[in-house]
Amino acid sequence: xxxxxxxxxxxxxxxxxxxxxxxxxxxxxxxxxxxxxxxxxxxxxxxxxxxxxxxxxxxxxxxxxxxxxxxxxxxxxxxxxxxxxxxxxxxxxxxxxxxxxxxxxxxxxxxxxxxxxxxxxxxxxxxxxxxxxxxxxxxxxxxxxxxxxxxxxxxxxxxxxxxxxxxxxxxxxxxxxxxxxxxxxxxxxxxxxxxxxxxxxxxxxxxxxxxxxxxxxxxxxxxxxxxxxxxxxxxxxxxxxxxxxxxxxxxxxxxxxxxxxxxxxxxxxxxxxxxxxxxxxxxxxxxxxxxxxxxxxxxxxxxxxxxxxxxxxxxxxxxxxxxxxxxxxxxxxxxxxxxxxxxxxxxxxxxxxxxxxxxxxxxxxxxxxxxxxxxxxxxxxxxxxxxxxxxxxxxxxxxxxxxxxxxxxxxxxxxxxxxxxxxxxxxxxxxxxxxxxxxxxxxxxxxxxxxxxxxxxxxxxxxxxxxxxxxxxxxxxxxxxxxxxxxxxxxxxxxxxxxxxxxxxxxxxxxxxxxxxxxxxxxxxxxxxxxxxxxxxxxxxxxxxxxxxxxxxxxxxxxxxxxxxxxxxxxxxxxxxxxxxxxxxxxxxxxxxxxxxxxxxxxxxxxxxxxxxxxxxxxxxxxxxxxxxxxxxxxxxxxxxxxxxxxxxxxxxxxxxxxxxxxxxxxxxxxxxxxxxxxxxxxxxxxxxxxxxxxxxxxxxxxxxxxxxxxxxxxxxxxxxxxxxxxxxxxxxxxxxxxxxxxxxxxxxx
Ligand code: ADP
Numbered sequence: 001x002x003x004x005x006x007x008x009x010x011x012x013x014x015x016x017x018x019x020x021x022x023x024x025x026x027x028x029x030x031x032x033x034x035x036x037x038x039x040x041x042x043x044x045x046x047x048x049x050x051x052x053x054x055x056x057x058x059x060x061x062x063x064x065x066x067x068x069x070x071x072x073x074x075x076x077x078x079x080x081x082x083x084x085x086x087x088x089x090x091x092x093x094x095x096x097x098x099x100x101x102x103x104x105x106x107x108x109x110x111x112x113x114x115x116x117x118x119x120x121x122x123x124x125x126x127x128x129x130x131x132x133x134x135x136x137x138x139x140x141x142x143x144x145x146x147x148x149x150x151x152x153x154x155x156x157x158x159x160x161x162x163x164x165x166x167x168x169x170x171x172x173x174x175x176x177x178x179x180x181x182x183x184x185x186x187x188x189x190x191x192x193x194x195x196x197x198x199x200x201x202x203x204x205x206x207x208x209x210x211x212x213x214x215x216x217x218x219x220x221x222x223x224x225x226x227x228x229x230x231x232x233x234x235x236x237x238x239x240x241x242x243x244x245x246x247x248x249x250x251x252x253x254x255x256x257x258x259x260x261x262x263x264x265x266x267x268x269x270x271x272x273x274x275x276x277x278x279x280x281x282x283x284x285x286x287x288x289x290x291x292x293x294x295x296x297x298x299x300x301x302x303x304x305x306x307x308x309x310x311x312x313x314x315x316x317x318x319x320x321x322x323x324x325x326x327x328x329x330x331x332x333x334x335x336x337x338x339x340x341x342x343x344x345x346x347x348x349x350x351x352x353x354x355x356x357x358x359x360x361x362x363x364x365x366x367x368x369x370x371x372x373x374x375x376x377x378x379x380x381x382x383x384x385x386x387x388x389x390x391x392x393x394x395x396x397x398x399x400x401x402x403x404x405x406x407x408x409x410x411x412x413x414x415x416x417x418x419x420x421x422x423x424x425x426x427x428x429x430x431x432x433x434x435x436x437x438x439x440x441x442x443x444x445x446x447x448x449x450x451x452x453x454x455x456x457x458x459x460x461x462x463x464x465x466x467x468x469x470x471x472x473x474x475x476x477x478x479x480x481x482x483x484x485x486x487x488x489x490x491x492x493x494x495x496x497x498x499x500x501x502x503x504x505x506x507x508x509x510x511x512x513x514x515x516x517x518x519x520x521x522x523x524x525x526x527x528x529x530x531x532x533x534x535x536x537x538x539x540x541x542x543x544x545x546x547x548x549x550x551x552x553x554x555x556x557x558x559x560x561x562x563x564x565x566x567x568x569x570x571x572x573x574x575x576x577x578x579x580x581x582x583x584x585x586x587x588x589x590x591x592x593x594x595x596x597x598x599x600x601x602x603x604x605x606x607x608x609x610x611x612x613x614x615x616x617x618x619x620x621x622x623x624x625x626x627x628x629x630x631x632x633x634x635x636x637x638x639x640x641x642x643x644x645x646x647x648x649x650x651x652x653x654x655x656x657x658x659x660x661x662x663x664x665x666x667x668x669x670x671x672x673x674x675x676x677x678x679x680x681x682x683x684x685x686x687x688x689x690x691x692x693x694x695x696x697x698x699x700x701x702x703x704x705x706x707x708x709x710x711x712x713x714x715x716x717x718x719x720x721x722x723x724x725x726x727x728x729x730x731x732x733x734x735x736x737x738x739x740x741x742x743x744x745x746x747x748x749x750x
Pocket of ligand 1: 563
């Protein structure tokens with residue numbers, strides 16, 4: 001039995017020894033002085049010492065220095081309580097450290113006090129926990145610092161369960177506040193059906209990207225987000241993970257882009273130019289609205305030379321090779337395209353849809369070009385007019401001085417006491433001729449200024465053309481005899497048929513001017529004049545066998561002041577106004593004037609008038625056509641307002657024999673009084689410059705009572721024309737005037 005017990009004890013001891021030796025924990029036995037008395041294999045392995053090295057070693061050498069200081073206190077506690085548990089840092093033989101979880105117990109073996117420490121290397125476990133902590137921290141950092149907002153919502157309740165910092169910033173809630181909210185709380189009402197639909201879809205397992213969703217902040221303001229959401233499962237629960245991206249900035253940028261697109265689009269639409277883009281091969285890639293309207297949308301894809309020039313192949317002057325280069329710009333004119341219009345084309349190189357291309361801006365400059373040309377012509381004409389005017393002024397002073405010289409000179413000679421009567425008569429003739437010449441120059445100037453002031457009146461007289469031709473023949477007969485040039489007149493209609501309606505005075509002046517020129521520039525041969533019927537027109541002609549005119553001057557001679565600058569023609573008197581007056585009168589009467597001429601052979605001037613036959617042919621009294629012999633069929637009463645006696649006498653003389661009763665007023669006041677007192681007065685001849693009341697004032701006062709009586713102003717200043725008419729005068733006669741002009745002016749208004 002004793003043996004059996006001894007054996008049993010031996011067996012147990014062996015078993016415990018095995019347990020001690022191979023235990024998985026570090027077991028170290030120390031004596032009361034804390035010297036190691038026994039260690040197991042795990043301890044040797046953990047500390048890297050041999051058992052020889054470890055036995056007898058002070059336990060403190062295995063502990064981190066920071067722990068060593070606490071050993072006396074720990075020992076005291078252990079002796080009192082019997083066991084102590086702590087986590088400490090241990091030091092291996094090689095100096096490295098490891099974490100150990102230790103329990104130390106006070107034990108007694110054979111009445112002696114020992115300390116048994118059982119330790120476990122927890123370095124691995126600590127490392128795992130640390131990694132977990134780090135991973136969580138990492139996740140938190142990422143989660144909170146994500147630039148997008150992240151929300152996790154529960155499936156059933158749709159309550160938020162997790163929110164990152166960004167979504168809190170975006171919505172203005174704290175994380176706790178958000179976790180008390182529901183999906184429906186962060187969207188405006190109108191978005192809820194769509195949000196709910198998306199939620200359901202995602203819970204069916206579909207990932208969804210919802211764009212442009214309105215979302216509401218805590219303060220109820222709204223902004224837009226894109227939400228990328230997907231379902232996730234976590235610890236058996238279903239959640240929806242939503243990633244919210246604030247698209248406010250993107251929307252602003254898009255809005256800006258849209259605005260800038262709308263702006264460019266409206267520019268392209270309204271720009272008053274054509275714009276096109278062609279690629280390197282000349283294919284049309286783009287046309288703006290202006291060109292689209294012209295060519296239609298099907299023009300895109302055509303070659304530019306087909307479209308703009310109707311050419312089958314590339315044009316020889318094609319600017320593509322230059323224009324395609326970026327940075328190269330060019331402006332050129334393109335003629336004869338699109339109905340012969342002129343275009344100004346600006347082109348420059350560009351990149352269009354990733355390809356090298358050429359932008360063309362096309363402006364129709366046909367009208368501008370025409371204006372420019374007209375402006376240049378007008379400028380040349382103005383310069384020419386200016387030059388002619390200067391020449392005219394030089395010439396006119398010569399033209400006026402010549403007859404004036406004769407008048408002044410012969411007038412003083414008339415005072416000589418011992419001149420015989422025939423010499424006196426010849427002086428008087430010269431004075432009269434020079435006065436007539438001077439008067440005709442002044443008359444021409446007056447006519448021209450009336451034409452330019454646009455105040456020439458056209459009358460409609462019944463004219464017996466054949467009588468008029470005959471009368472002019474008689475008038476020019478003395479000149480024809482003097483120059484020994486035969487004058488032949490050729491009427492184109494029978495006497496009975498030659499009665500027309502037109503302005504007699506002007507017709508006479510046109511033909512007289514042409515005949516005067518013909519006589520002036522012809523030295524031998526003949527002058528013919530007359531008219532013939534040409535359809536609905538009457539064509540008058542005056543032909544001569546004189547100097548002739550170079551073709552280049554055929555038009556210019558009708559310009560005012562123009563005289564052919566030729567040493568031969570310049571020897572002749574003249575102002576360069578005669579043909580200008582003819583042209584203006586012919587055109588006022590509805591016709592045209594032209595000349596055909598061969599230098600050295602002669603010239604023929606033609607002018608046309610509408611052929612308006614008079615209804616009452618017989619009524620024309622041939623005698624009435626004689627200008628100087630005109631008599632009013634019924635007696636007329638004319639009031640002459642004239643302060644200067646000699647002027648009044650001259651008028652009285654001119655009117656004698658014309659069946660006119662002449663009354664006189666010596667100033668404006670008297671004229672008003674007489675005119676308003678006598679209603680049988682047919683006309684007032686009103687001098688403008690008079691004492692007491694001038695002609696303007698007198699006319700005004702008469703007009704207050706009598707709107708109809710013809711009042712003809714007499715003035716020496718043609719500039720006053722507009723003022724005269726404004727004050728109520730019916731017409732104007734410019735001083736000096738002759739009998740013929742006076743009679744015809746009166747006849748025009750009575
Ligand atoms: P002028 O007072 O100089 O004659 P016109 O206007 O009547 O002015 O004529 C202009 C110019 O036309 C004349 O100076 C002259 O050079 C030319 N001319 C006019 N008529 C004739 C003609 N019958 N034969 C040759 N030249 C003429």
